[in-house]
Amino acid sequence: MSYQTYNGGRQNGSFPDEYKRIVNSMRDNLPKILMGIGALLFGAAIFSSFYTVQPSEEAVIVRFGKYETTTQPGLHFKLPFGIDESIKVKTKLVLQEEFGFRSTEGGGQKATTYADGNYQKESQMLTGDLNVADVEWIVQYQIADPRKFLFRAQDPRRNIRDISEAIMRRVVGDRTVNETLTTGRVEIASEAHRLTQEVLDKYDLGIRIVTIKLQDVNPPEVVKPSFNEVNAAKQEQEQAINMAESAYNKIIPEARGKAEETVSQAEGYATAVVNRAKGDAERFTMTLAEYRRAPDVTRTRIYIETMEELFGRFKKLTVIDDQVKGVLPIFGAKGSQKIEEALR
Amino acid sequence: MKTNQLLIFAVVCVVGIMFVNSSAFIVPEGRQAVITQFGRPIGDPVTDAGMHVKLPFIQDVQFVDKRILSWDGYPNQIPTRDKKYILVDTTARWQINDALKFIQTVQNERGAKARLDAILDAITRDTISNHNLVEAVRNTNLILDYIEKKAEEARKKVEEGVLLVAEEEEITGEIEKILTGRENLSDMIAKKAAIELKDFGITVIDVQLRRIAYEESVEKKVYERMISERKRIAEKIRSIGKGEQAKIQGKTSRDLQTIDSGAYLKAQLVKGKAEAESTKIYAQAFSQDPKFFEFVRTMDAYKKSLSEDTEFILSTQSKFLEGLRKAP
Numbered sequence: 001m002s003y004q005t006y007n008g009g010r011q012n013g014s015f016p017d018e019y020k021r022i023v024n025s026m027r028d029n030l031p032k033i034l035m036g037i038g039a040l041l042f043g044a045a046i047f048s049s050f051y052t053v054q055p056s057e058e059a060v061i062v063r064f065g066k067y068e069t070t071t072q073p074g075l076h077f078k079l080p081f082g083i084d085e086s087i088k089v090k091t092k093l094v095l096q097e098e099f100g101f102r103s104t105e106g107g108g109q110k111a112t113t114y115a116d117g118n119y120q121k122e123s124q125m126l127t128g129d130l131n132v133a134d135v136e137w138i139v140q141y142q143i144a145d146p147r148k149f150l151f152r153a154q155d156p157r158r159n160i161r162d163i164s165e166a167i168m169r170r171v172v173g174d175r176t177v178n179e180t181l182t183t184g185r186v187e188i189a190s191e192a193h194r195l196t197q198e199v200l201d202k203y204d205l206g207i208r209i210v211t212i213k214l215q216d217v218n219p220p221e222v223v224k225p226s227f228n229e230v231n232a233a234k235q236e237q238e239q240a241i242n243m244a245e246s247a248y249n250k251i252i253p254e255a256r257g258k259a260e261e262t263v264s265q266a267e268g269y270a271t272a273v274v275n276r277a278k279g280d281a282e283r284f285t286m287t288l289a290e291y292r293r294a295p296d297v298t299r300t301r302i303y304i305e306t307m308e309e310l311f312g313r314f315k316k317l318t319v320i321d322d323q324v325k326g327v328l329p330i331f332g333a334k335g336s337q338k339i340e341e342a343l344r
Numbered sequence: 345m346k347t348n349q350l351l352i353f354a355v356v357c358v359v360g361i362m363f364v365n366s367s368a369f370i371v372p373e374g375r376q377a378v379i380t381q382f383g384r385p386i387g388d389p390v391t392d393a394g395m396h397v398k399l400p401f402i403q404d405v406q407f408v409d410k411r412i413l414s415w416d417g418y419p420n421q422i423p424t425r426d427k428k429y430i431l432v433d434t435t436a437r438w439q440i441n442d443a444l445k446f447i448q449t450v451q452n453e454r455g456a457k458a459r460l461d462a463i464l465d466a467i468t469r470d471t472i473s474n475h476n477l478v479e480a481v482r483n484t485n486l487i488l489d490y491i492e493k494k495a496e497e498a499r500k501k502v503e504e505g506v507l508l509v510a511e512e513e514e515i516t517g518e519i520e521k522i523l524t525g526r527e528n529l530s531d532m533i534a535k536k537a538a539i540e541l542k543d544f545g546i547t548v549i550d551v552q553l554r555r556i557a558y559e560e561s562v563e564k565k566v567y568e569r570m571i572s573e574r575k576r577i578a579e580k581i582r583s584i585g586k587g588e589q590a591k592i593q594g595k596t597s598r599d600l601q602t603i604d605s606g607a608y609l610k611a612q613l614v615k616g617k618a619e620a621e622s623t624k625i626y627a628q629a630f631s632q633d634p635k636f637f638e639f640v641r642t643m644d645a646y647k648k649s650l651s652e653d654t655e656f657i658l659s660t661q662s663k664f665l666e667g668l669r670k671a672p
Contacts, residue, residue, distance in 0.1 A: 066373060162435040169553070169556065175490070223571055229578045255604060277623075288636060310650055316656070319659075
């Protein structure tokens with residue numbers, strides 16, 4: 001019953017009849033069929049014996065699995081039907097391995113976001129003073145020899161990763177945490193470059209390291225605040241020193257100025273004193289010269305002039321005649337006593 | 345008739361292809377092959393790439409890799425000789441150098457991995473636990489030179505009187521001298537492993553200590569130590585700053601007093617000299633006639649010292665009033 005539906009297409013003729021018909025028609029058309037097969041084979045041969053190598057590539061040709069040659073970019077000829085096989089290797093391309101993070105293309109064309117969440121095991125390493133540092137780096141390399149790259153190792157990329165990790169730890173292991181975090185970066189990168197290339201050359205992998213660059217180098221997350229504290233302390237130190245120095249700079253120049261002022265004042269005073277002395281002396285000498293010509297008269301004159309000025313000046317001047325008695329009570333007992341003493 | 349010929353041709357073709365297919369084999373680049381006859385290896389392994397022949401049907405070919413293979417160890421927790429617990433993650437590069445032995449003893453790469461796991465783990469464990477931690481971390485004693493250099497620089501700076509920013513003294517704790525070093529340790533592991541793996545037709549090219557990390561509980565303590573160290577350094581830097589500040593403040597006070605008193609000294613000297621000179625001048629002038637000087641000076645003094653508010657009582661006996669008393 002189901003046979004009927006399955007065989008639906010053949011219900012018009014019996015099986016042997018159909019077979020005979022096919023064989024007969026094959027015999028009739030044999031030359032045509034052979035020619036057709038020949039043309040197909042020829043086409044396949046032509047098609048499989050040319051290959052193109054792109055400008056960024058080189059092609060390795062293997063014949064029956066054995067390395068034959070390496071060809072440069074352009075159109076090339078090889079033996080058809082898989083006798084020769086071409087393996088294209090991008091030798092001009094700079095390849096990159098990342099350690100401690102992975103850059104992933106973001107939504108935008110230019111945006112590259114860095115995911116470094118789960119790669120701490122790659123980046124955490126011990127420094128020579130047995131501290132821990134978080135070192136992220138990249139290795140850029142080119143395939144220098146496609147034959148060696150293809151056939152020397154099973155997984156060259158993995159070898160690069162393993163070696164680079166081991167070497168980076170060896171290099172950082174010979175340095176202090178401080179050097180690793182600050183001044184040693186360039187030196188670490190160049191030494192890692194040299195040593196990694198050395199090891200890869202030992203394996204003869206046909207790989208040339210273009211560059212090794214350190215990316216973020218940090219103390220471990222938990223320790224970071226205390227590293228920042230050291231930086232803050234440095235700032236504080238500078239600030240304290242700056243404050244002291246600014247106080248110095250504020251006080252000392254002013255003091256210098258004041259000192260000069262004091263000295264200048266003293267000098268001024270000195271000049272004044274001397275000049276005054278000179279003036280007084282000169283005046284005295286000159287007066288003396290005149291005085292000597294008529295001493296008595298001059299003395300008297302000076303005396304009288306002085307008294308004149310003095311007595312003229314006083315607001316209250318009392319003149320007492322000795323002959324007159326009884327004025328004393330004016331001044332009271334004490335006052336008169338004084339006057340008497342004065343008069344004596 | 346024609347149908348029969350065609351059939352025979354077809355059969356011959358098929359048999360021929362089967363014959364060729366079963367006697368020729370291709371060894372690709374990077375592979376090697378062992379020919380076996382009913383399971384028994386025949387001749388040397390074929391290590392050259394290209395087309396090779398064997399007896400059809402009764403001989404078989406087994407392929408193994410000829411390239412450098414990687415072995416990745418499982419991170420092991422190992423105590424070092426100085427009783428520090430660390431995680432050691434090793435990798436090795438190896439090659440099948442005797443395909444026959446390899447096939448006989450471990451059969452394939454998976455079998456080899458089990459042996460490599462067992463042997464390399466054991467040797468790594470032995471080697472690491474026989475050495476101090478630093479031997480696995482550091483490769484050379486360069487760090488000691490570095491510290492020595494830094495200390496030298498610091499000494500020089502102190503001599504020159506340059507301010508020390510504590511950074512120069514940041515190296516903390518004892519830095520042990522190493523005797524073996526990381527590279528030698530991995531060489532030791534590789535050499536020992538090579539001897540044991542020789543019987544499996546395997547050569548060990550190298551072993552690398554890929555990662556060495558503190559075990560988690562140790563890690564915590566290390567972080568704590570790092571934090572306290574940083575704190576100490578920060579304190580030191582601050583205290584150097586304060587010391588420096590005090591120094592400058594001291595200098596300020598010293599300079600200030602020096603300047604002030606210096607000015608005072610100079611001023612007094614100048615004044616003294618001037619006063620001496622004036623005294624001399626006065627003396628010279630006045631000693632010409634001391635009496636007259638006394639008289640004139642007294643007169644002057646009267647003028648200056650007696651102000652207009654003075655209550656003055658004058659006797660008619662005074663010389664000034666002589667004219668008042670006696671009529672001429």
